[in-house]
Amino acid sequence: MSLFAASNGGATAVKSHGPGRLASLYSELQSSRLDISLPLPSVLKNSFNVVDSPPSSAAGNPEEIAKLFPNLFGQLSAKLVPALPGSVSLAADKSLKIGVVLSGGQAPGGHNVISGIFDYLQERTKESKLYGFKGGPAGIMKCKYVELSTEFIYPYRNQGGFDMICSGRDKIETPEQFNQAQETAIKLDLDGIVVIGGDDSNTNASLLAEYFRAKNIKTRVIGCPKTIDGDLKCKEIPTSFGFDTACKIYAELIGNVMVDAHSTGKYYHFVRLMGRAASHITLECALQTHPNITIIGEEVAAKKQTLKNVTDYITDIICKRSELGYNYGVVLIPEGLIDFIPEVQQLIAELNEILDHGSVDEAGTWKKKLRSQSQELFELFPKAIQGQLLLERDPHGNVQVAKIETEKMLIQMVETELNKRKQVGAYKGHFSGQSHFFGYEGRCGLPTNFDANYCYALGYAAGVLLHSGKTGLISSVGNLGATVEEWTVGGTALTSLMDVERRHGKFKPVIKKAMVELEGAPFKKFASLRDEWALKNRYVSPGPIQFVGPTANDINHTLILELGAQAA
């Protein structure tokens, strides 16, 4: 038995929230994944040059972004090309000190990004050091880190989870916090930091890069696109890592539930899927499994649908199916659905306000503070949901949408509507709803071959970018529809992804979340098929993720369709 326990380094004694991994305890499958050799894009396997692309702008409001990032705005993006004969490669005898941090929620593949950075430093530089900041950005601010070694990293290779160094949701925001980050950078003599995170974390990475540049600190900052939600993407970043694995795990379960629904013939399964801001996961799972009913938040918002509209849409299909003899089915709902419904947003905003300035009394007199439309909506909700709407808020003072069991709410609302129709003879079937929430099950699975390879390349590329002195870029691996050998590698200026939002009277830079595009290829394909899926049973059961065999290297539908659309 070999224990790969964390050797805590750093100025602060680190209280780990668990021991390191015991590879000796691994399941056979976990073990079998440890030693697979990961393919690299061919450009990374040989000598390459890092070439600059033309100056960039911003996703919106370039003049404001230019003000917010005086040093970085207009940054050149970078692209790796095979080395020209006689060209100068990156100095292999250079010694780098790099820090890496995981930021935000778990996504399958994070450990491989770190492995990729580590292997790059081992293979292409000399006596470099890689520090893993523990517990997310707080680890940078508090200088809590562990020095990563071959032995330390080994048991995490191709494994799910973020537990190698763990993650956190703190942000480097205040002048004091930036100063703390600076102290750490100087103390550890860092040449660079790699921030692995979603839209917020990469915005933060960009601000940190700007800060270091402004302060004339040598530490560079490179981002990596992480989120199972799939809402951090653009032309240069075709997908965020983790989306592929998470969707396949959810789709396996949905497929199983579908076969069960079809076999049993008596249940409607309402499945809520993780993904608060955007409905990419729900859309991808629909494309993989062909459910009878799928609600896409972006469409609900675009069509300004009310909760009643959504309920009626579901109820109408259930009634039609019942006439065909089908009193069963599968319904997919995005976690953030109620966020997309204007009237619900309005109600939640009013509730936030009321709860911010006091509490609610049992007698319900507080309800008088609601506008009449909101009051009606509140009364429309089942009791259990009313309770959830009044639960304590998150640190930002918002209703915790993840705690609202939208799937149960919709079951109850549909049931009520069906009973009404039954009374007037418009529905003769029987309805029995089963609720599911698939979330945590998908964030830490063993990464698919795609995510394992993609993450390794992202990490390796981050190493290259830091080695070549770049800052304020996000690691970018493209041409993902081709074999790994043909993937392209580079870095995209983070400022080019940014727009501004007005908050508390100030402009704040933000990387806009990539929402489901109603004119995009994935949604259009879904929209062209959903009526058929609604009434005919076109269920597909993708089955469990395979690591070897004919399906082992499949990639998700969203990516294929988006790449196809780009190529066309």
Add this chain to the structure above:
Amino acid sequence: MSLFAASNGGATAVKSHGPGRLASLYSELQSSRLDISLPLPSVLKNSFNVVDSPPSSAAGNPEEIAKLFPNLFGQLSAKLVPALPGSVSLAADKSLKIGVVLSGGQAPGGHNVISGIFDYLQERTKESKLYGFKGGPAGIMKCKYVELSTEFIYPYRNQGGFDMICSGRDKIETPEQFNQAQETAIKLDLDGIVVIGGDDSNTNASLLAEYFRAKNIKTRVIGCPKTIDGDLKCKEIPTSFGFDTACKIYAELIGNVMVDAHSTGKYYHFVRLMGRAASHITLECALQTHPNITIIGEEVAAKKQTLKNVTDYITDIICKRSELGYNYGVVLIPEGLIDFIPEVQQLIAELNEILDHGSVDEAGTWKKKLRSQSQELFELFPKAIQGQLLLERDPHGNVQVAKIETEKMLIQMVETELNKRKQVGAYKGHFSGQSHFFGYEGRCGLPTNFDANYCYALGYAAGVLLHSGKTGLISSVGNLGATVEEWTVGGTALTSLMDVERRHGKFKPVIKKAMVELEGAPFKKFASLRDEWALKNRYVSPGPIQFVGPTANDINHTLILELGAQAA
């Protein structure tokens, strides 16, 4: 596109509850499973003889079983052996008419049992017919069936679900129902019926076999052991099919959630697992994944634990872990837990009684009808659980345990207890519970290689048993720890598995559910390790089921341990 729609046969027009499967719509993995060639035990591949074993008795009260089964009691079991030179084999030119029925809940592999029967008839008899009764035993009584053909069966090979002919929970119980079954047997000129089901369904199969024998009807009846719950097993039947696949699906999810818990460091995941009567699934998942806390219903019952005891056990571990700095963990709970707690059983019995004779009033005066201990317990439950306890009953007048969210109940009870301890300074951690129920996700997955092979052999064996004129046996495939080639094949007298229960003043035959044995090897192994799992983090993530590669032919821990214990 080829549509494998059901060609409805039979006297009654059959209203299918869905179209047949479209293999053209299959996922790549589903398709890849269609054409795999299944290995057969070597005894089935060549000529064999069916030899009888000594007369059998009963699992309990043989004199009562003998009275209930005057024709079948003492039945010889059967065993297949390689044909002796010169011995007479089963007539290959015989033409058989066989019916098959799926009874009860779905379990992965059911389609392969049917494929096994079909292939046996095709390969070893001449011009035989196989009828699939639709919708469970009701299909026998109403003579609703479909004649199964090569084309009809093909898209269901090695696929999950029961939708080839669907299942049902009706029972053949009354004299009129037995008479209906007889009419169907005569009408279709059936040589035999294969009943694929759990303990109840196999008891019913035995009664049907006895009935036909008593009535001098030629139709024989053979059972097959099906249930994901794993509670139909004995020496001759090492496991029921579906258990292996279902547990592996649940263990994949539990493993993922564990890695998430360990990475995030802030949640206790309470996972309720299907399995109402016995806790085999929970025990097997614990052996596969090493959770911090596992509740086994049989142990709770044996130790006469109260709900307070269970809550304290969980809370104690949470407190100890908190002192070690771990404010996270994973807790496994069997679906039927509250059935195992005597005081809860008492409360439910009283509630059943009260609700049977009236309803409950809002004011709560009905509570006075409860005994004081039950009243206290009822008040101890969180409000939501109180509501669930008062929900409508199942057709047998019982509380629908599956609807009681035991995992949420325990989270709330643990939270209350932790708050108490916090007030007296005995607990300083933070607790945040996440609840999960894994059930329907596991009943219809693609069967593992083990279940695919096991089911195929069970079906093939059922064909042999009927071909050789046996009745009242359950298809038995043994030596499952060895390669498929070495598996043994035979049939066990159903009466030998039976005991009697006194119901409404009469003896009723029952196949006793195989409960988790506290002296059995699986529980003993678990019990020897659980304290280590509680405080150290020994999490194992089994990952998704693989169909090819190094882990593709693994079998579950329960089976390995039980086989090992038998061999020892």
